[in-house]
Amino acid sequence: MMQPKAINSKQKLFDRWAPNYDWVFTSVFYQAIHHRLLECVDLPEKPNVLDIGCGTGRLLTRLATEFPNLQGTGLDFSAEMIRQARRRKPDSVRPRLIYVRGNAESLPFADGQFDAVFNTISFLHYQNPEQVFSEVSRVLVPGGRFYLADSAFRWPPTPQFLNISPGGMRFYSPQVREQLGVQAGLDCAGHYALLGPVLLSIFTKKTV
Numbered sequence: 001m002m003q004p005k006a007i008n009s010k011q012k013l014f015d016r017w018a019p020n021y022d023w024v025f026t027s028v029f030y031q032a033i034h035h036r037l038l039e040c041v042d043l044p045e046k047p048n049v050l051d052i053g054c055g056t057g058r059l060l061t062r063l064a065t066e067f068p069n070l071q072g073t074g075l076d077f078s079a080e081m082i083r084q085a086r087r088r089k090p091d092s093v094r095p096r097l098i099y100v101r102g103n104a105e106s107l108p109f110a111d112g113q114f115d116a117v118f119n120t121i122s123f124l125h126y127q128n129p130e131q132v133f134s135e136v137s138r139v140l141v142p143g144g145r146f147y148l149a150d151s152a153f154r155w156p157p158t159p160q161f162l163n164i165s166p167g168g169m170r171f172y173s174p175q176v177r178e179q180l181g182v183q184a185g186l187d188c189a190g191h192y193a194l195l196g197p198v199l200l201s202i203f204t205k206k207t208v
């Protein structure tokens with residue numbers, strides 16, 4: 001398990017970043033990823049979706065705008081990211097989106113609650129990837145989808161880069177992602193290159 005000290009340091013990093021998150025260069029990169037991800041999204045008529053590591057909520061706002069019957073929950077362990085997400089919710093989608101603070105490794109939701117789970121550029125920070133996959137599988141309905149978008153390899157390729165985030169960062173190849181899915185009862189439906197090193201992997205929860 002991740003040491004509490006490392007968790008606190010990671011949370012503090014994101015708390016500090018949150019107020020400026022939407023206007024620094026990296027945000028442009030993340031929003032381009034969201035844009036491309038949306039082209040691959042397939043949801044039922046009235047979807048209930050979860051975004052883990054939601055940051056300031058930009059992806060959920062996009063999803064709620066694109067899918068007018070969508071209900072969305074954003075979860076993040078940074079209190080400041082959650083505060084920004086609540087503050088920046090546009091009026092047009094406000095009643096359909098909620099934001100809660102929590103850890104990806106222990107989701108505060110009932111079993112089989114969501115039609116889809118999203119996770120963009122957050123998985124690389126997790127210390128227990130198997131646990132997160134298991135939690136995602138637990139909260140998905142049978143046949144529900146998990147959209148995982150993250151770097152598939154280290155980029156930029158400098159060791160110093162990995163030290164930016166306390167506790168380090170981890171990168172998962174398509175093969176390792178598939179293996180994580182199998183262990184959690186999720187079939188991999190495919191991998192799609194989104195931008196640079198960022199690979200989208202789509203999983204479906206087994207129906208039996």
Ligand SMILES: C[S@@+](CC[C@H](N)C(=O)[O-])C[C@H]1O[C@@H](n2cnc3c(N)ncnc32)[C@H](O)[C@@H]1O
Pocket residue numbers: 010011014030052053054055056058059075076077078081102103104105119120121122125126
């Ligand atoms: C680089 S930001 C990406 C935010 C958003 N998904 C996006 O695409 O813009 C990574 C986010 O993951 C969150 N995060 C990292 N580890 C987490 C964990 N164990 N549980 C919940 N959130 C976590 C951070 O607080 C941060 O908001």
